[in-house]
Amino acid sequence: MELITVNQSTCVKCGLCSNVCPSGVLSMNENGPIAIHPDNCITCGHCVAVCPSSSIDNIKTPLSNQLDLESFPIIDSSTAESFLRSRRSIRCYKEAQVPQQTLLKLVNIARFAPTASNTQGLSYIIIKNKKILQQAANIVVEWMEYQLKNSPSPHWSFSRHVKNYREAGEDSILRNAPHIILATSTKDFKNGIKNTISAFSYLELFATTLGLGSCWAGLFEMCAFSDYKPLLELLQIPDNKVITGAVMVGYPKYKYRKIVDRNPLEVEFID
Structure with missing residues (x-):
């Protein structure tokens, strides 16, 4: 054809x-x-x-x-700026579960993100089981403890996270989020992490329109990217696949009343 x-x-x-x-x-x-x-x-x-x-x-x-695009751009620049700057990384969540259809709607938007040469190549795992999330956090702490004992240069924050977890029962790994969304790709797919960054950027921005908060699970990712077997076995990741990203998702516990500010812009032009 x-x-x-x-x-x-x-x-x-x-x-x-x-x-x-x-x-x-x-x-x-x-x-x-x-x-x-x-x-x-x-x-x-x-x-x-x-x-x-x-x-x-x-x-x-x-x-x-193909769906018709009636007008472009969809929103004006002022509205877009306010929308983008209103998004924050959420690390305090309500205990309430997010309905499955809402989670599917959230993940579905990720597949529309631009990817390298439109390779896409990602699939997703949505973890809803609280016990599995708790086990995952504990496994990441055990991995950090191993790194502290055996790595010549463990990450500077590991000792603090381990101490908070072991002595105070504080989960600074997954922040007691009710859900974690994982992106995965095949092991031989070279654009997996790059494409995930783009896809999860879409997901995190869209989350705010659903009343949801999100935050990259950086410590979890570090453990997963090291191919730590206990974590991969817990999550039943197939041998031919790898985790390429992880995001915490849930309803924000608190409401923020100011938009995000950052460091001053640094830019130069080459004419």
Whole structure:
């Protein structure tokens, strides 16, 4: 089957589809676009989305699956800035569970994030079981204790987290979050972590619209990235897969009344 089909009666031969193709798949002739390098297609859908007359179809990104974009941009810059700056890393959560459909809605948005050459390649695990979360936190503490004893340069914060956990029962690993969302990829997928950063950025920003808070589980990730067997076995990660990221999710316990500030902008132009 051909990669693209073109409605000759509506195609205006403007060449936009060929111009926006990032991998040189399309070229133009007297009849309109043709696929000269179909194997190069990265399934981005640009050719279908840019066509002013909806004349081109692509079997990898079918026109029937494309939703119309009535106007762009969707929101003005002032609203967008307020939205982006209102998001904070949440480390204090209510005990309430997030409904499964809400969690699915949250994770679903992550798959629309841009990825390297549109490789995507991620799957997700949503942990809802409180006992498993507690076991995971304990395993990460045990891993940190091992690092403190055996690593020549353990992370500076490990001793503090271990002490808080062992002496005060404070979970600064997973922050008593009701849910953890893991991203995974196959071991041979080189863009796993990079794509996860992009996907989880979408997820974390979208979370605020659902009334949810989130925070990267950095200590958990450090343990997972070291392929610590007890953690991988607890989470039943298949041998051919790796964890590429982890985010805590739940309803924020507290309400913040100021937007985020950061260090002053540092930038230079090269003319």
